[in-house]
Amino acid sequence: MDTKTIIDVEKLNLWYGDHHALKDISMKIPANRITALIGPSGCGKSTFLRTINRMNDLVEGVKITGSIRYKGEDIYAPNVDVNNVRKNIGMVFQKANLFPMSIFDNIAYGPRTHGITNKAKLNEIVERSLKDAAIWDEVKDRLKDNALGFSGGQQQRLCIARTLAVQPDIVLMDESTSALDPISTGKIEDLCTRLKEKYTVIMVTHNMQQAVRISDYCAFFLLGDLVEFGTGEQIFSNPQNPKTEAYVTGRFG
Amino acid sequence: MKQISSKQQMVEKGMYAFFLFCGILTIGFVLCISVYLIIAGIPAIQKIGLFDFLFGTEWSSTATTTDPKFGILPFILTSIYGTAGAIVIGVPVGLMTALFLAKIAPPKIAHVVRAAVQLLAGIPSVVYGLVGMIVLVPWIQDFFNLSSGATLLAAIVVLSIMVLPEIINVADTSLCAVPKEYEEASIALGATKIETYFRVSLLAAKSGIAAAIVLGVGRAIGEAMAIIMVSGNVANMPGLLDSVRFMTTAIVSEMSYAAVGSLQRDALFSIGLVLFLFIMMINILFDRLIAGRKS
Numbered sequence: 001m002d003t004k005t006i007i008d009v010e011k012l013n014l015w016y017g018d019h020h021a022l023k024d025i026s027m028k029i030p031a032n033r034i035t036a037l038i039g040p041s042g043c044g045k046s047t048f049l050r051t052i053n054r055m056n057d058l059v060e061g062v063k064i065t066g067s068i069r070y071k072g073e074d075i076y077a078p079n080v081d082v083n084n085v086r087k088n089i090g091m092v093f094q095k096a097n098l099f100p101m102s103i104f105d106n107i108a109y110g111p112r113t114h115g116i117t118n119k120a121k122l123n124e125i126v127e128r129s130l131k132d133a134a135i136w137d138e139v140k141d142r143l144k145d146n147a148l149g150f151s152g153g154q155q156q157r158l159c160i161a162r163t164l165a166v167q168p169d170i171v172l173m174d175e176s177t178s179a180l181d182p183i184s185t186g187k188i189e190d191l192c193t194r195l196k197e198k199y200t201v202i203m204v205t206h207n208m209q210q211a212v213r214i215s216d217y218c219a220f221f222l223l224g225d226l227v228e229f230g231t232g233e234q235i236f237s238n239p240q241n242p243k244t245e246a247y248v249t250g251r252f253g
Numbered sequence: 254m255k256q257i258s259s260k261q262q263m264v265e266k267g268m269y270a271f272f273l274f275c276g277i278l279t280i281g282f283v284l285c286i287s288v289y290l291i292i293a294g295i296p297a298i299q300k301i302g303l304f305d306f307l308f309g310t311e312w313s314s315t316a317t318t319t320d321p322k323f324g325i326l327p328f329i330l331t332s333i334y335g336t337a338g339a340i341v342i343g344v345p346v347g348l349m350t351a352l353f354l355a356k357i358a359p360p361k362i363a364h365v366v367r368a369a370v371q372l373l374a375g376i377p378s379v380v381y382g383l384v385g386m387i388v389l390v391p392w393i394q395d396f397f398n399l400s401s402g403a404t405l406l407a408a409i410v411v412l413s414i415m416v417l418p419e420i421i422n423v424a425d426t427s428l429c430a431v432p433k434e435y436e437e438a439s440i441a442l443g444a445t446k447i448e449t450y451f452r453v454s455l456l457a458a459k460s461g462i463a464a465a466i467v468l469g470v471g472r473a474i475g476e477a478m479a480i481i482m483v484s485g486n487v488a489n490m491p492g493l494l495d496s497v498r499f500m501t502t503a504i505v506s507e508m509s510y511a512a513v514g515s516l517q518r519d520a521l522f523s524i525g526l527v528l529f530l531f532i533m534m535i536n537i538l539f540d541r542l543i544a545g546r547k548s
């Protein structure tokens with residue numbers, strides 16, 4: 001690896017009840033890069049992504065073994081402040097899920113949660129986050145409007161802005177462009193490419209072209225196993241594992 | 254294509270007519286009641302004068318040595334205070350219970366609590382009154398050192414408990430319907446679960462919660478049986494520790510002996526009309542809220 005590792009996964013196993021959904025996953029995810037997670041439906045991509053910010057804690061009956069180290073610290077160690085983990089490792093979901101409140105309140109939700117009440121400071125954060133998410137110009141005169149009155153693509157970028165507002169290190173995206181038209185998708189891809197100067201992006205995608213276009217690294221999952229992890233170049237042009245090759249060339253059932 | 258048989262068609266038409274009849278019947282009942290209340294309620298108001306009737310502070314319908322007085326302000330205020338008190342106590346308790354049921358309680362406990370709430374809803378109001386009379390009234394009497402514990406306060410406590418089931422049910426349902434995505438978004442931003450419930454779930458369920466409150470108001474303002482037994486039934490201007498009479502209890506307590514054709518009896522119908530108008534307003538508000546939720 002040519003850069004610093006920010007997430008170090010070791011022998012991660014996850015069970016939903018009896019269902020063994022992640023099997024002995026080990027990988028080192030580099031900082032300030034885009035890592036794409038690919039694989040057929042049900043192979044555990046979302047599950048894996050959600051272990052990185054401990055969103056699976058919300059699911060009844062989940063059992064997790066192994067470790068995930070964020071900057072060297074095990075986020076599953078006892079006494080870890082889970083809310084702080086989620087502050088540092090933000091998440092954008094598949095479906096835009098803005099709160100039924102104004103744009104401003106949506107973006108300021110995270111900072112307020114973490115104790116920022118100063119109005120000027122909040123204004124500054126909201127503006128910076130919206131600019132980072134490349135949507136400032138479209139919404140700057142409508143910050144008081146209800147966020148649910150915007151288009152799907154705009155809402156998804158607002159969700160990204162909301163995530164950026166808490167200044168995370170890592171942004172997790174679970175098929176965040178799958179419901180969008182090509183233009184909105186393009187905007188978000190450009191956004192990700194720019195974001196990696198400041199953030200690490202880990203994204204699940206079913207769109208092979210998208211993975212080729214923007215990912216620096218790529219991980220291929222199959223039935224809960226991590227089959228292959230390497231640079232995008234390697235996975236798409238020179239896969240080591242025949243299963244990976246079959247999948248990326250579209251010869252996979 | 255296969256033709257629909259004429260027999261099937263007949264059945265269809267018959268059923269349609271039957272449903273239409275049921276619908277019309279319901280509207281008919283509402284119309285009858287409204288028209289009757291208006292016809293029965295207007296004469297006394299005409300005789301007493303609208304202002305004196307609504308804003309008169311003295312009610313002495315059976316006075317013989319002096320002129321009888323028919324001012325219902327004490328009843329109106331008592332009904333408003335009693336309802337407001339029940340809402341002030343019942344809504345926070347009901348909302349917290351609903352939040353607990355919808356979001357926090359393990360399924361087994363939630364199941365038991367929900368069953369208890371259903372039971373609470375099914376208890377006849379006269380039983381609430383009885384328990385209030387036996388337990389609550391003496392307790393208030395001792396605690397505040399009153400000559401009688403049958404007070405507005407006792408009525409408020411009883412009403413608070415009576416409005417709980419409805420508030421809990423409706424709020425619980427609307428909290429359960431809050432999309433999980435909202436809560437996940439909040440938690441993924443680093444908010445705690447409790448913070449998420451208060452800042453996101455309650456907000457997202459707000460129209461349902463508003464509807465729950467309006468339902469509670471309707472229930473409290475229309476209640477008679479339970480509170481007549483604990484409120485002393487004296488036509489005072491309301492005070493928290495005074496014996497009071499509500500619009501509903503005024504009607505119940507005098508209707509049995511008011512002579513047919515007397516002004517007293519007519520005035521009781523007028524109280525009924527005023528109460529009816531109050532409840533109409535609440536229902537219109539409720540419909541607005543439901544409509545707001547759908548859009």
Ligand SMILES: Nc1ncnc2c1ncn2[C@@H]1O[C@H](COP(=O)(O)OP(=O)(O)OP(=O)(O)O)[C@@H](O)[C@H]1O
Binds near residue numbers: 016021041045047059
């Ligand atoms: N909450 C849950 N409870 C039980 N099983 C679950 C749960 N979530 C996911 N699973 C199971 O775990 C496996 C992996 O699911 P996951 O959602 O991670 O797949 P995915 O790779 O994201 O698929 P997709 O591409 O369709 O989103 C699937 O077999 C799924 O049925």
Ligand SMILES: [Mg+2]
Binds near residue numbers: 204
């Ligand atoms: Mg998924």
